[in-house]
Amino acid sequence: MANLKTNDFPTKIFRFDDLAKLADYSLLDTLSPDPEATQSGEDYRPRQVFSGHYVPVKPTPIGNPKYIAHSKELFRELGVDDSLALTNDFARFFSGDVTHVPEPMRPIGWATGYALSIYGNEYIQQCPFQTGNGYGDGRAISVLEVVANGKRWEMQLKGAGRTPYCRGADGRAVLRSSVREFLAQEHMHALGVPTSRSLCLFTSESESVERPWYLPGSKSADPEVMVSNPVAISTRVAPSFLRVGQLELFGRRARSNAHPGAMKELEMIVLHLIEREYKIEINEDLPIAEKTLQLAMAFRDRLTSLVADWIRVGYCQGNFNSDNCAGGGFTLDYGPFGFCERFDPFYQSWTGGGRHFSFLNQPFAAEKNFGSFCSALQPVLQSHPTALAQLDEIRSGFPAVMEEKLQTMWASKLGLAAYDSELTVQLLQLMAQTPVDYTIFFRELSTIPNDITSISKSFYKKATDESNLQWDQWLQKWRTQIDNRNSIDIISQRMKRVNPKYIWREWLVVPAYQQAEDGDFALIKEMQEVLTKPFEEQSEAVEKKFYRLRPQELFGVGGISHYSCSS
Ligand SMILES: Nc1ncnc2c1ncn2[C@@H]1O[C@H](COP(=O)(O)OP(=O)(O)OP(=O)(O)O)[C@@H](O)[C@H]1O
Ligand SMILES: [Mg+2]
Incomplete structure (x- = not known):
């Protein structure tokens, strides 16, 4: 046999241009940009955005970015080589500097406005202008859409600086919350639960911000001190980041006739949601009223399955408001979430969530969000009384569908x-x-x-x-x-x-982000390995460390058992 030379096996070096080739923004272009938006995307002051579906925003890069991790699984799905994650161009872009990019990528991102309903009640109080026009992505900025292997993905930087919806806050995310979201998304995916995904995680070696947090071992409900934390940017990926709250924003405007184009904008966002998330299920040629009804049916189906899955794996979203409820029916916003270790039907790690958003109450919280979703769709059907009645039936059928999904889930467990x-x-x-x-x-x-x-x-x-x-x-x-x-x-x-063997145990994750704050990412890598194979037996060493009851002394501890804020 002839001797083989190494270059008989050429390894393709992935370049940033290869990622750029996947870029595709076609649909975003058809959504009307906000006429009032500052087109340069450099006006970061909180302001009211009265119309339009998004505002252009240029991300603010973090200083001295340092690569922490990327999701190999998602890279594989995108058809991108792991080597790309370690290149300078990749680090620059996904740590917020999008100014030097090859065509057809763009040197500017976009943020979206959305409304908020808490357990089905409409709120505008969280908007600094008390109108609802200043609420939305305060620190999440989308920067790229790609089509890979026939699937469309939107990529969004979380913690990439202020946007017009920042409400006076800093637009940053700390390393702690970024590590949690980064690990949790891929864990949930591996658990078979629909979710936004994690592309990569960068931290800053020079920039930090202060957040309220707990003293070590604290049993207090509220954080006692301000703690300085390195900032980070994690990039999350999903077919879209359209939330129930987003439909609501346009639904509310159409309902009150806020401006002459309000109804048109609602119709556009409804069709856009279908295009992004329900293209396979819903026939493009149907009239909009029929499409809207099918959308409500399909979302009801996904949302009920999602919540049954959450309960299957012991997940509690914690803050299941309409603005944290993805229109695509997947898990979004890993803030004050947690996994139920010691079983408690009312388990909830967010001190502000009460029983409403607790573990086994999630089906009811989901029903409330579904109600908000249907209310947002109503104006589209206003001249179709039969369709409106059908929408009402779909809405009132939620508990029965939910119950059926829960029963199937318990039977399978x-x-x-x-x-x-x-x-x-x-x-x-x-x-x-x-x-x-x-x-x-x-x-x-x-x-x-x-x-x-x-x-x-x-x-x-x-x-x-x-x-x-x-x-x-x-x-x-x-x-x-x-x-x-x-x-x-x-x-x-x-x-x-x-029934998974390995799930998220907060007390095991805490050391991972704490060590990362000191520049040691080894535990993050270890968690990544373990949590992305939750159903496998894994090694004895892993079993010993991760398949364990939570030690008694770690119950009731601030930052482990509960948090009042997690951003
Ligand atoms: N540091 C911050 N700067 C600016 N806006 C923020 C900041 N933290 C949160 N927000 C905004 O406040 C709102 C509520 O916060 P929440 O904790 O639900 O969001 P999040 O974790 O940033 O968001 P997402 O839902 O995008 O995952 C969101 O609209 C969010 O964009
Ligand atoms: Mg949120």
């Missing part, structure tokens, strides 16, 4: 052929009463145990004799009801594809 209400409710009561670790419990159950020895690994307290008896009875009853059409092995395998 429990390895049942069909949902069993009594069995499930009894289980949830026992889980709360014991209490158990949500993830460890379901993973151990997935081994289809005969007795409670293995599931008791998930118990946060030693069970009483009475409670052991109840568990035993429940387990025996469950075993008679598991899907008997298949062998135990098959059921176990299926359950292990639904």
Whole structure:
């Protein structure tokens, strides 16, 4: 055999131009730009934006950017080589300096306005002008749209400086919240939960900002001190960043006839949402009223599936307002989110979220957001009474669809052929009463145990004799009801594809961002590895470190168990 030379295997060096070739802005161009916007994108003062779908904004780069991480999985999906992440052009662009880019990329980004409803109630108070015209992307700036492998992606820098919607704030994101969002997005994707994705993460070696935070070990509900944190920019990626709140902004304007073009702008954003997120499901040739109804149906379907998935993996969004609810039906805005470790139906890590946005109340919060979405669509159908009535039916059908999705989800978590209400409710009561670790419990159950020895690994307290008896009875009853059409092995395998082994445990993530603040990114890489393979068994060392109950002393600690602000 002839000797092979290394250049027989040429490795393609990816250049920034290769990414530029994927750029495509066609639809954005058809959305009317705001006539009042300063076209240079360099007017960062908070101001009212009365019309239009976006405003041009030039990002403000962070000083001395330092690469921390990128998502290999997303690079692969985009067809881009990992080597690109380490190039100077890439670092420059994704740390906010978009001024020197090859065509057809643009040296300017865009931010969008949106409205806010909290648990279904419309608010304008958060807008500094008390009109709703100054609220929107305060620190998120989209910079690029690409089409790769037939899929369209919008890329958005979070923490890239002020926009007209910044409301007087600094437009920055600290390293802590950026690391959390960066890791969480790819974790959720690996858990099979629809989500915005993470492209890359850069921090600044010279710039920091102050944020209120907790003293070490603090049990206080509110942060006690201002802490200086390095700033960072994470780039998130999704088919669009259209939120329910965005539809609402245009819906409210159409409803009040805020300006002569208000109705037209609402119709445009509705069609744009369909184009970006529902192109496959909704036929382009239908009249707009029919399209709008199909949109409501399709969004209802996605949103209910999403929330069932959140509950499946123990995720609590924490702040599920309409402006944090993506119109594409995926998870967006990883702020005060958390994963339920010790099972509590009202688990919630955001101190401002109350029970409304707590773990098992998320179906109701979603229903409220869906109501806001439907209200925003109403003006489009105002001259179609039949369609309006149909929209009402779609809206009032939400709880039934939600319930069906939840039942299917519980049945799959429990390895049942069909949902069993009594069995499930009894289980949830026992889980709360014991209490158990949500993830460890379901993973151990997935081994289809005969007795409670293995599931008791998930118990946060030693069970009483009475409670052991109840568990035993429940387990025996469950075993008679598991899907008997298949062998135990098959059921176990299926359950292990639904019930993850490794989930986000905040107390294990905290050291990762703390060390990153000192320039050590090793734990971030480790978390990336572990959290992107949540269903795999992984190594013994990983199991020992990550498949663990939260230590007692870490309950009730500010910045781990709860946060009042997380940005
Ligand atoms: N430091 C900041 N500077 C400017 N605007 C901010 C800042 N922090 C938050 N905002 C804006 O305040 C609003 C509410 O904040 P929230 O915590 O939901 O947002 P976020 O985490 O920045 O946003 P997103 O929903 O884009 O992930 C958002 O419109 C956000 O853009
Ligand atoms: Mg938000």
